[in-house]
Amino acid sequence: MTEPLSFELSRPNAPSPRLPDADVSAPGPADLLPRDFLRTHPPDLPRLSEPEIMRHYSRLASLNYSISENFYPLGSCTMKYNPVANEAAAALPGYAGIHPYQDEDSVQGALELMWRLEQALSAVVGVDRVTLQPAAGAHGEWTALRMIQAYHRSRGDSRTEVLVPDSAHGTNPASAALSGFHVVEVKSGADGRISLADLESKLSSRTAALMLTNPNTLGLFEREILDIAELVHATGAMLYYDGANLNAFMGICRPGDMGFDAVHMNLHKTFTTPHGGGGPGAGPVGVKAELEPFLPTPTVERSNGHFELNYKRPRSIGRVRSFYGNFGMLVRAYTYIVAMGGDGLRQASEDAVLSANYLRKLVGEDLEMPHEGPCMHEFVASARNLSHDGVRALDIAKALLDREFYAPTVYFPLVVPEAIMVEPTETESKATLDSFARAIKEIVAEARSNPQALHDEPQKLPVGRLDEVAAARQINAYLQGSSDDPVLRWKRPSNEPC
Numbered sequence: 001m002t003e004p005l006s007f008e009l010s011r012p013n014a015p016s017p018r019l020p021d022a023d024v025s026a027p028g029p030a031d032l033l034p035r036d037f038l039r040t041h042p043p044d045l046p047r048l049s050e051p052e053i054m055r056h057y058s059r060l061a062s063l064n065y066s067i068s069e070n071f072y073p074l075g076s077c078t079m080k081y082n083p084v085a086n087e088a089a090a091a092l093p094g095y096a097g098i099h100p101y102q103d104e105d106s107v108q109g110a111l112e113l114m115w116r117l118e119q120a121l122s123a124v125v126g127v128d129r130v131t132l133q134p135a136a137g138a139h140g141e142w143t144a145l146r147m148i149q150a151y152h153r154s155r156g157d158s159r160t161e162v163l164v165p166d167s168a169h170g171t172n173p174a175s176a177a178l179s180g181f182h183v184v185e186v187k188s189g190a191d192g193r194i195s196l197a198d199l200e201s202k203l204s205s206r207t208a209a210l211m212l213t214n215p216n217t218l219g220l221f222e223r224e225i226l227d228i229a230e231l232v233h234a235t236g237a238m239l240y241y242d243g244a245n246l247n248a249f250m251g252i253c254r255p256g257d258m259g260f261d262a263v264h265m266n267l268h269k270t271f272t273t274p275h276g277g278g279g280p281g282a283g284p285v286g287v288k289a290e291l292e293p294f295l296p297t298p299t300v301e302r303s304n305g306h307f308e309l310n311y312k313r314p315r316s317i318g319r320v321r322s323f324y325g326n327f328g329m330l331v332r333a334y335t336y337i338v339a340m341g342g343d344g345l346r347q348a349s350e351d352a353v354l355s356a357n358y359l360r361k362l363v364g365e366d367l368e369m370p371h372e373g374p375c376m377h378e379f380v381a382s383a384r385n386l387s388h389d390g391v392r393a394l395d396i397a398k399a400l401l402d403r404e405f406y407a408p409t410v411y412f413p414l415v416v417p418e419a420i421m422v423e424p425t426e427t428e429s430k431a432t433l434d435s436f437a438r439a440i441k442e443i444v445a446e447a448r449s450n451p452q453a454l455h456d457e458p459q460k461l462p463v464g465r466l467d468e469v470a471a472a473r474q475i476n477a478y479l480q481g482s483s484d485d486p487v488l489r490w491k492r493p494s495n496e497p498c
């Protein structure tokens, strides 16, 4: 079930791939590059024929788990189906074949797409303007916090703190810290929602912003959001919305209407562009009018039916990404939005919430549900009820892998012990949800009858249980200088010639 490395498969006499001759003639590469930068020996690369390379990578790909093969119930990550129509649109030569330095007049269609995507996203979240530049959710958070910082500074107000609830995604405090803010944690109440009393005690004239997700990472709607917004604004601070997952409310309610001043959206979650290893992300940020002057440069503007990039924005925080963002992702997201239409997006959210509540009910027969339902687009269960059998959330996650399901998010959010966070999304059928619930039932029964068997799973994958303790020890020893490097890459055996 494993595949050797290409270095191990390498044959010194394998025929080289047929590449066209370099079309750089006089002056040749040797004349263009400084002599010191030129290689004296060819690089030490593996040598395989074209079909051998293709088979090697195909075999590797078949070892991987992917959304195109199985259910991926990763809570907080919205792993929904990536429609193939998006790929066809992104591959159109007018999108795929253009260059960022091209004349604006020759890329009017691409600029129009960006402009229209901005309109669509603004309408979904209820803001005045959107920048499409940030390359991921965390990057969007950071971009928005820089704008909020610039806004306060422009008023001669140097606020130093950002409030973040204890249930927040880890990127929230990280983005705040990277923007130079001091992070202050706000506690959740017993019902899993933010504690208003704790929030009030932490708000002050030092507070630049409160970062919030609604529904929060427990999949619960913050019902007191209007009071929260009022409290935050009364101190002169801004309210930031972590909109990585908009799957609960598209077409139903909008962060802008709840009082949020800035929001990021993950196109690679809600708007079906590929995720993680599937390609680059995109984390557009929407803002209300008071933050608009600080948006990254350039913005896309329309005047008299002509589209142009506006670089003359003196109060802008500057550019946050080369060129205009991950354009291919923008094409995919726009294709999805147009294909769905406003009613379709609303239906997607309603189905996502229905799926989550349906699955929550089934899984609730076997795992603890620490918070009262109904939930929104995801739910958090706890494996705490299995601890007397010596079984943990990690064991359940590993056992699911053997049953052809990807593992849900585990041990997050941190406020729930032995957390198992599930987001089924709207794109999965009832039959898939039923079989997932059956797998959980089977695993929990095994936890009670034969916990040791569970500790030994997965058995059917190329790699079973990794020794995480040994790995952590070795990394620590390496960092303290008392062990060799962890082996993370192939090295030519010293007795073998190059």
Ligand SMILES: *Cc1c(COP(=O)(O)O)cnc(C)c1O
Pocket (backbone or CB within 6 Å): 076, 077, 136, 137, 138, 139, 169, 171, 172, 213, 217, 242, 244, 245, 266, 281, 283
């Ligand atoms: C995924 C996620 C993020 C971070 O998005 P990235 O694109 O991974 O940087 C932030 N907040 C929440 C709630 C998320 O689910």
